[in-house]
Amino acid sequence: MFDEWSRYLDFEIAGCSLGQLVLASLAVVAGLAGRMAVRWLLARLARLAAVRSRTALEKVDDILIHAATTPAGWAAVLLGLYVALRMLPLSPDAQSVAADVARGASIFLLVWFVVRISDRACEVWSEHAGEGVDAAQRQAIPIMRTVLRVFIILVGGAFVLQNLGYSVGSLLAGLGLGGAAIALAAKDTLSNVFGAIVIFWDRPFRLGDWVGIGGVEGNVEEVNLRTTRIRTFDHSLVTVPNASLTTANVTNWSRMNRRKIEVTVGLTRQASADQVEKAVEAIRRLILQADDLHHDGFAVNLFQLGQSSLDIAVVCHTVATDLVGHRQARERFLLSIMRMLKDMGLSLALPAQAVHIETMPGK
Numbered sequence: 001m002f003d004e005w006s007r008y009l010d011f012e013i014a015g016c017s018l019g020q021l022v023l024a025s026l027a028v029v030a031g032l033a034g035r036m037a038v039r040w041l042l043a044r045l046a047r048l049a050a051v052r053s054r055t056a057l058e059k060v061d062d063i064l065i066h067a068a069t070t071p072a073g074w075a076a077v078l079l080g081l082y083v084a085l086r087m088l089p090l091s092p093d094a095q096s097v098a099a100d101v102a103r104g105a106s107i108f109l110l111v112w113f114v115v116r117i118s119d120r121a122c123e124v125w126s127e128h129a130g131e132g133v134d135a136a137q138r139q140a141i142p143i144m145r146t147v148l149r150v151f152i153i154l155v156g157g158a159f160v161l162q163n164l165g166y167s168v169g170s171l172l173a174g175l176g177l178g179g180a181a182i183a184l185a186a187k188d189t190l191s192n193v194f195g196a197i198v199i200f201w202d203r204p205f206r207l208g209d210w211v212g213i214g215g216v217e218g219n220v221e222e223v224n225l226r227t228t229r230i231r232t233f234d235h236s237l238v239t240v241p242n243a244s245l246t247t248a249n250v251t252n253w254s255r256m257n258r259r260k261i262e263v264t265v266g267l268t269r270q271a272s273a274d275q276v277e278k279a280v281e282a283i284r285r286l287i288l289q290a291d292d293l294h295h296d297g298f299a300v301n302l303f304q305l306g307q308s309s310l311d312i313a314v315v316c317h318t319v320a321t322d323l324v325g326h327r328q329a330r331e332r333f334l335l336s337i338m339r340m341l342k343d344m345g346l347s348l349a350l351p352a353q354a355v356h357i358e359t360m361p362g363k
Helices: 001-011 018-052 057-087 090-127 135-163 166-183 187-202 275-289 323-343
Strands: 210-213 216-223 227-233 235-242 250-253 259-267 299-305 311-320
Touching: 018 057, 057 090, 090 135, 090 311, 187 216, 187 235, 216 235, 227 275, 259 275, 275 311, 275 323, 311 323
Parallel strands: none
Antiparallel strands: 210 216, 210 250, 216 227, 227 235, 259 311, 299 311
């Protein structure tokens, strides 16, 4: 019976024995079955990782499993096809071509795996960015995702061409000359793109922040690859090239932790030294008792003896940093000073000037 089966397996079809065709078919079926097994196993691991993962750092295993699911399945199919081709009586040239194709397909699957890792990492980054990270960073995520994808594909394509026998060095040299010409022609555009990267990385401001850049002051409305748009307080829209932001002084008023009040309280010259000293102490107490003023970093002193007034310099800071809250706290503080001076019997000095007349007209 064994001889009979052997005779059947030795039967040739198109130059291949039936046994070789059966083994090749079994290899293909094994590759397909391996793809299903890999997908099932990774699906189970993904469920376990999803239950355990909490923070972005703990989601590394989730990222790797999600990225490997599809490429690993096709890798099993590719392995089955390669084993099937090795079992067939192909010529050395055909075997060499099959090996080159298998290597190229393997590199393609590896590149696909890395691209999926970068895409999934950007998705996780975007999910956690929605939990309090500023909007400018959320806007940078799609840009970083595209840049990573293009870079990985270019590197992977170079490896594939190298394995297929093409000279990648000469190709890169030609691309280098062309790239230099393109970079020279698009110098300003590239400068703006690098400026955008600096903004997204250094984050000197966020969308909605009140900033001053050069002679422009307003709220940041949009940041893209080429420009930053600022809505000024008269509601005009100013477009600033990102390249200029890398060298300009950027003042972010929205990041103030306190806002300064600086006023001069001028008393009439009829006030005595004791009265001025009591007024200084009373203003200090007003600052310490106010809930909307910081109780440190203030200064209240007799500043100068003016021609028509005794000037008390007051420097303090409001808790509120927005314009409306700051001005309301300033108003309450100044009104408190006016009431305190009235209770003490002191008056604010008015500007005065002495005029000496030597002769009157007609005399």
